Amino acid sequence: MTNRIKQSGDGLALQVTKPARTAGLVEEDENGNPNERADIRVFAFDGLLLLTDTDRVDDDDVAELAATAVRDTSSLHRVMDASIQIAGNGYQVQLPPAEDAGFRVGDQPACTAAPNMLVLADGESERLATDFEAIRREQLATSSS
Template sequence: MANQIKQSGDGLALQTTKPARTAGLVEEDEDGNPERQADVRVFAFDGLLLLTDVDRVDDDDVAELAATAARDTSSLHRVMDTSIQIAGNGYQVQLPPAKDAGFRVGDQPACTAAPNMLVLADGESERLAADLETIRREQFAIADNEG
């Protein structure tokens, strides 16, 4: 079951423990203690939030992902930086531009993880989220082969 967007501090947030681990946005030692929590850039589109690791996703790759989402949704609202934070027994991400994308407290967006990226999508944007995942996996594979 997807987690619900919640009120946290002055804005909205989403518990993202498993997807953040899958995407490599958090790293833990063998005992499960956090060693790294990514700084992320959040892009708000109609019905979709794109989160990329500021330090691990190349600017050209971010531009390709954001342009794809903008073309598909015919929108781009705000872009803001935030970070993955420890919350409860896991991790959450603050979502400053979530309301711009149409998300509200209690919404349960689908969460798609790819290397150093998460996509939160409403029901109408799940196909786009899958497309962005595919693009990111291809980008990651190319970068891995070049490195």
């Protein structure tokens, strides 16, 4: 089950330990200690947050993902850089533009992980989140062939 959005520091955040590991946004040593945490960019659309690794998702792929979200949501709010932080026994991500996308403290968005990317979606945007996962996997398959 997905965690709830919480107030953290000056903004909103979400505990994303398992999805961040699945997406490759954190790298850990054999003892589970973090070696590297990705710098991410958060895109806010109505009911949807797209989080991409700034170093591992190339600009053309980001543009394709963002354009798809704009077409499907008819929106684009803010785009901001954020980070994966150590929190509790895992990781959390700061979500500076979450309120622009309609998320509030206590919301429990669906969290979809794909390589170097997370998608947080409200109930109405869950289908789009799975589409993003497929698009990202197709991008990687195309770039490796």
